[in-house]
Amino acid sequence: MTEYYVCPGCALLCDDIEVEIEDGKVTKVNSACRKGVARMKGCSDPMECTVDDEKTDVDAAITKAADILREAKDPLIFGHGNSSSQAQQLSIDIAKRTGAYLDDTSSFCQGPIIEAILQDKLKTCTLDDIRHKADVIVFWGADPSNSHPRHLSRYSYFPRGNERQRGWEEDRTAIAIDIRKSDTAEICGQSNFYRIPMAADAEFMEALVSALSGKVPKTSFDFDKKKILQLANVLKKAKFGVICVGLGLVYSLDELEPLFILMDKLNEVSSFHLLPMVGQYNMRGFNQNLFDKTGYINRVKFDGEDNSVKHGADFSVIESLRNRSVDAALIIGSDPLSSLPLSVARYLAEIPLITIDPCRNLTATKSTVTIPCALSGVEAGGTAMRMDGVEVELKKVIDTDNLTDEEILRRIKEAI
Amino acid sequence: MANVMEIYQLLPKTNCKECGKSTCMAFAVDLLARKVKVDDCIPLVNEEKYKDNYEKLSEIIAPVGDVTETGLIVHDDKCIGCGNCVVACPVNVANDPQGAGSGKAPTSDKVIFKVEDGVVKARNVEECRRFGENKILCVACIDTCPTKAIEFV
Ligand code: SF4
Numbered sequence: 001m002t003e004y005y006v007c008p009g010c011a012l013l014c015d016d017i018e019v020e021i022e023d024g025k026v027t028k029v030n031s032a033c034r035k036g037v038a039r040m041k042g043c044s045d046p047m048e049c050t051v052d053d054e055k056t057d058v059d060a061a062i063t064k065a066a067d068i069l070r071e072a073k074d075p076l077i078f079g080h081g082n083s084s085s086q087a088q089q090l091s092i093d094i095a096k097r098t099g100a101y102l103d104d105t106s107s108f109c110q111g112p113i114i115e116a117i118l119q120d121k122l123k124t125c126t127l128d129d130i131r132h133k134a135d136v137i138v139f140w141g142a143d144p145s146n147s148h149p150r151h152l153s154r155y156s157y158f159p160r161g162n163e164r165q166r167g168w169e170e171d172r173t174a175i176a177i178d179i180r181k182s183d184t185a186e187i188c189g190q191s192n193f194y195r196i197p198m199a200a201d202a203e204f205m206e207a208l209v210s211a212l213s214g215k216v217p218k219t220s221f222d223f224d225k226k227k228i229l230q231l232a233n234v235l236k237k238a239k240f241g242v243i244c245v246g247l248g249l250v251y252s253l254d255e256l257e258p259l260f261i262l263m264d265k266l267n268e269v270s271s272f273h274l275l276p277m278v279g280q281y282n283m284r285g286f287n288q289n290l291f292d293k294t295g296y297i298n299r300v301k302f303d304g305e306d307n308s309v310k311h312g313a314d315f316s317v318i319e320s321l322r323n324r325s326v327d328a329a330l331i332i333g334s335d336p337l338s339s340l341p342l343s344v345a346r347y348l349a350e351i352p353l354i355t356i357d358p359c360r361n362l363t364a365t366k367s368t369v370t371i372p373c374a375l376s377g378v379e380a381g382g383t384a385m386r387m388d389g390v391e392v393e394l395k396k397v398i399d400t401d402n403l404t405d406e407e408i409l410r411r412i413k414e415a416i
Numbered sequence: 417m418a419n420v421m422e423i424y425q426l427l428p429k430t431n432c433k434e435c436g437k438s439t440c441m442a443f444a445v446d447l448l449a450r451k452v453k454v455d456d457c458i459p460l461v462n463e464e465k466y467k468d469n470y471e472k473l474s475e476i477i478a479p480v481g482d483v484t485e486t487g488l489i490v491h492d493d494k495c496i497g498c499g500n501c502v503v504a505c506p507v508n509v510a511n512d513p514q515g516a517g518s519g520k521a522p523t524s525d526k527v528i529f530k531v532e533d534g535v536v537k538a539r540n541v542e543e544c545r546r547f548g549e550n551k552i553l554c555v556a557c558i559d560t561c562p563t564k565a566i567e568f569v
Contacts, residue, residue, distance in 0.1 A: 002523075016521035028532070030533065031521035032531070038534070149499075153499040154503075159518050159519030160513065
């Protein structure tokens with residue numbers, strides 16, 4: 001029997017990966033896409049264990065990290081998308097105990113969509129449902145050919161499934177709605193590609209709802225009405241439809257209302273589901289874990305005294321840094337100095353900063369404490385949640401001397 | 417993908433026959449089929465005025481390690497290992513319906529495409545529908561590739 005592993009390269013968590021190991025290193029990775037292979041082969045530039053830029057041992061670094069968090073009045077704990085659920089739980093515990101701001105990357109990614117799904121405001125389904133049943137698949141502001149390379153081949157377009165035996169040419173229609181002709185749009189074909197102007201998604205949704213209601217679909221950008229009616233027709237006939245929501249769509253909507261209206265309409269005339277195209281492999285897990293404990297998916301602030309929790313935009317990583325309302329930060333498996341706008345992130349370099357990560361990154365170079373951890377999904381196991389909310393067990397592939405982020409967080413928690 | 421005219425336009429168009437072909441057009445046809453190499457056109461390599469064209473042509477006709485018997489080439493540098501071709505190839509589906517045909521890692525030795533180390537590798541090419549007695553012009557792997565990494569010459 002072939003031993004299969006799980007790829008932590010993105011939130012598809014492909015579980016059919018074969019690896020070859022030599023001298024305790026992953027030397028070959030089969031079935032994974034290029035992105036996954038790069039992740040599973042480990043970092044080219046591992047992080048070192050340091051305090052104040054001096055190399056030290058992990059015990060000293062953990063003690064210092066605990067000191068920083070204990071002494072801070074309003075620490076920020078951020079990251080989590082590349083950590084197992086077990087590590088995330090500990091992070092939540094530490095945030096509670098230290099009265100911290102707690103947030104993750106969903107705060108500026110798929111957060112609003114996942115929140116709506118967890119609150120039962122949007123109908124969703126699993127990737128396996130999509131493979132077995134979906135006949136109309138819409139990629140809206142999403143380009144999985146780049147962000148989730150195996151999305152189309154494993155689930156959404158090409159594979160045969162129980163109710164989709166004849167393959168994509170006859171059994172499935174893939175549609176791309178985007179502001180540019182992405183690689184995914186290329187695969188969908190010219191007749192199934194709807195190019196819309198920037199930030200026009202809400203208006204296009206409205207027009208589509210009109211078309212679905214048998215009205216003339218008007219847009220301020222004069223989109224070919226016939227083409228919208230054509231699209232409405234395809235959507236109406238769907239037996240099992242899916243809208244894969246990409247960041248392009250999330251960023252373009254000021255509020256989710258137009259999406260709710262469209263989904264309601266679609267479910268009046270046919271059956272439609274929504275899938276958030278989550279990026280990091282366990283971002284959805286963090287949202288779920290925090291939701292289970294607090295009722296919120298991100299952007300929270302705990303009160304150190306009475307354990308109450310506040311939630312809102314003011315407690316997001318961006319606002320808390322912009323307002324300089326935090327006085328220390330713990331970053332786990334993330335690189336905010338490269339991913340956040342510099343004007344906001346720069347403040348991180350001014351406060352005591354702790355980074356836990358397998359690889360060196362920009363944030364690490366500005367950190368007071370850096371603690372290298374095992375590469376989750378490769379050097380450590382744990383549980384993670386796929387983009388569709390299905391739990392997947394990660395399997396350890398090789399050994400490492402580094403502690404897991406879970407173990408590091410447990411020891412920090414104990415030291416506090 | 418390059419076509420004959422595009423290649424022809426980049427050749428000297430002098431029909432000098434130094435390559436052993438009777439015309440530049442004939443050379444272009446053979447170059448597209450990878451029967452000759454860009455470097456076989458001696459003036460193109462040696463003469464300064466063709467330098468740009470030589471570079472352009474070398475880029476279009478990317479050197480290929482192995483052209484398989486069916487003329488199938490995978491451009492490693494373009495492939496992202498998405499596996500669309502693995503799952504779309506009708507031969508893969510027929511030979512491995514539960515594995516490759518269902519979107520998962522191939523479980524049969526008889527598949528044509530398999531992703532190894534992030535890049536698709538072709539094998540068992542004699543099974544390809546473009547080959548053998550009842551050949552047909554199948555384009556399943558070409559059409560489904562997001563990066564145009566697969567080519568038949
Ligand atoms: S699609 Fe995502 S999970 Fe699958 S192999 Fe690629 S990076 Fe890994």
